[in-house]
Amino acid sequence: AQSVTQLDSQVPVFEEAPVELRCNYSSSVSVYLFWYVQYPNQGLQLLLKYLSGSTLVKGINGFEAEFNKSQTSFHLRKPSVHISDTAEYFCAVSNTYNFNKFYFGSGTKLNVKP
Amino acid sequence: GAGVSQSPSNKVTEKGKDVELRCDPISGHTALYWYRQSLGQGLEFLIYFQGNSAPDKSGLPSDRFSAERTGGSVSTLTIQRTQQEDSAVYLCASSSVPGQGKELFFGSGTQLSVL
Numbered sequence: 001a002q003s004v005t006q007l008d009s010q011v012p013v014f015e016e017a018p019v020e021l022r023c024n025y026s027s028s029v030s031v032y033l034f035w036y037v038q039y040p041n042q043g044l045q046l047l048l049k050y051l052s053g054s055t056l057v058k059g060i061n062g063f064e065a066e067f068n069k070s071q072t073s074f075h076l077r078k079p080s081v082h083i084s085d086t087a088e089y090f091c092a093v094s095n096t097y098n099f100n101k102f103y104f105g106s107g108t109k110l111n112v113k114p
Numbered sequence: 115g116a117g118v119s120q121s122p123s124n125k126v127t128e129k130g131k132d133v134e135l136r137c138d139p140i141s142g143h144t145a146l147y148w149y150r151q152s153l154g155q156g157l158e159f160l161i162y163f164q165g166n167s168a169p170d171k172s173g174l175p176s177d178r179f180s181a182e183r184t185g186g187s188v189s190t191l192t193i194q195r196t197q198q199e200d201s202a203v204y205l206c207a208s209s210s211v212p213g214q215g216k217e218l219f220f221g222s223g224t225q226l227s228v229l
Contacts, residue, residue, distance in 0.1 A: 009154070032215050043118065043205060043220030044157075051215040090157065094215075100145065100164065102218065104157035 002027045004091050006105035014113050015083055021076040021108045023065075023091030032099060033074040034092040035065055038107075044090060050074065061085065086112045116140075118221035120206050126227045127196055135191040135224045139208030146189050147218065148181055151203040160204075163189065196228045 005024045013019045025031060032051050036044040048059025055067040065076045074091060091105040119138040127133050139146050148160040159173035163183045174180070178196075183189040193200055203225050207218040 004156070006156075034215075036218075036220075041222065043207075043222045044218070045220070046217045049215055049217070092157075099215070100162060101159065101170070102147075103159070104149070106154070106156035 002031070002093055002095060002103045004093050004103050004105035006091055006108050008108050009106065010109045010111065012111045012113060013081055016080050018079050019077065019081050019085075019110065021089050021091075021110065023074045023076065023105060025072050025074065025091070025093045027072075027093065027095055030096045032094045032096070033065075033067060034094075034102070035059065035063070035074070035076050036090045036092060036104075038088045038090065040087070047076070047089070081110070081112050083112050083114060085110060118206055118208050118219050120204075120221035120224050122224060123222065124225045124227075126229065128229055129198060130195055132192065132194045133196055133226065135193075135204050135206075135226070137189045137191070137206030137208075137221060139187065139189070139206070140210075140219055141187075143208035143210050143219070144186065145209040145216075146183060147207040147209075148189070148191050149205045149207065151205055151223070153202075157205065160191070193226075196226075198228050201226055201228045 034049045035047040038044045048057050050057045050067045058064045088107045088109045090107045094102045121136045144165045146163040149157040161181045162170040178194045181191045203223040205223045207220045209216045
């Protein structure tokens with residue numbers, strides 16, 4: 001079985017400050033990892049994904065994430081946030097045996113303040 | 115259409131009534147998913163359709179929930195005898211040819227409120 005944990009339900013941060021949203025997963029097999037973003041009253045859209053290769057993955061809107069197998073983590077980072085980054089962020093995992101099934105974390109609400 | 119379309123966007127119903135939620139995926143997408151998003155919780159997998167294969171219904175919470183996909187396109191999620199705990203946002207997502215790391219494209223969801 002797989003699971004995804006996003007420990008921070010809310011993260012407040014000031015504009016232009018750096019931010020890290022944490023994601024940890026559990027899986028007995030190799031995984032594929034994703035970050036999705038949900039803006040108010042919209043569906044989720046893909047920010048970035050890790051399949052294999054380089055552990056540092058760059059996505060849209062200046063976000064990046066690093067896969068750490070030993071710590072079973074896939075934390076999302078941005079060096080300088082904007083007001084427009086205010087949204088809810090979801091970490092998700094699938095695996096190499098059942099890559100059609102996606103497990104999502106509970107989400108982290110990023111609130112960027114001016 | 116350009117994206118995944120869900121209707122209605124909002125549905126208010128009385129406890130015990132049946133509801134139908136509709137999802138129109140991106141044209142050509144063979145995979146279709148239903149998820150439930152409850153307040154303060156993550157996305158809960160409900161059901162997955164892939165082409166003409168038998169759907170993966172392992173996430174349906176009870177036999178009051180059912181879904182079908184007609185002609186490999188539009189899908190309908192039906193909840194019978196709704197209960198207050200069914201109140202949530204129901205999200206539909208579609209994806210193109212199955213493969214590792216495929217992206218899910220989500221609709222804006224249906225907000226279901228059971229009074």
